[in-house]
Amino acid sequence: MFKKMYEAFSKNSWYIDYPIIVIGCVIYALGFSIFLIPNHISPGGVSGVAVILNHLMPFITTGTLIIILNIPLIIAGFLKFGLKFMAKTGFATVVSSVMVDAFDIIFEAYTGDRLLSAIAGGAMMGIGMALIVLRGGTTGGIDIAAKLIQRKFAHLSLGSLFLAIDGC
Numbered sequence: 001m002f003k004k005m006y007e008a009f010s011k012n013s014w015y016i017d018y019p020i021i022v023i024g025c026v027i028y029a030l031g032f033s034i035f036l037i038p039n040h041i042s043p044g045g046v047s048g049v050a051v052i053l054n055h056l057m058p059f060i061t062t063g064t065l066i067i068i069l070n071i072p073l074i075i076a077g078f079l080k081f082g083l084k085f086m087a088k089t090g091f092a093t094v095v096s097s098v099m100v101d102a103f104d105i106i107f108e109a110y111t112g113d114r115l116l117s118a119i120a121g122g123a124m125m126g127i128g129m130a131l132i133v134l135r136g137g138t139t140g141g142i143d144i145a146a147k148l149i150q151r152k153f154a155h156l157s158l159g160s161l162f163l164a165i166d167g168c
Contacts, residue, residue: 017135021092024131029099031124038109039117044166046141063101070140077144088137096139
């Protein structure tokens, strides 16, 4: 019985992939909106740049900035990786960005201990990202950039590329 359930879950099919991606986006956006943004903690990558730009231009929401910054990367990823990968990535990028803005309005922010906020927000974003990546998508940003660079330099690990790009 469990073997059949595992086989059904491990298949790449839209009726399994997209609901799990949505759940991952919800967890990701909750961690981002409740813990990181209100405590002025900037995660790495495009999301971090969006948080910084939102502080400079508060009239544009963080989620909108994430989408705007991801457009060139999604186009480049589509040209290099094709529709199947980029469909899930584009979907996850838009859903997580919309949820970041929605949760910013709906839920009350935690503004207590900043260390606790960083740990809780990072853990929630990590769990959400894991679910999204498990089903073959990403939230865009440096994930696409790192995969593009890795195509050129196959000997470099994705983890090293993420670290280098985030460091820049």
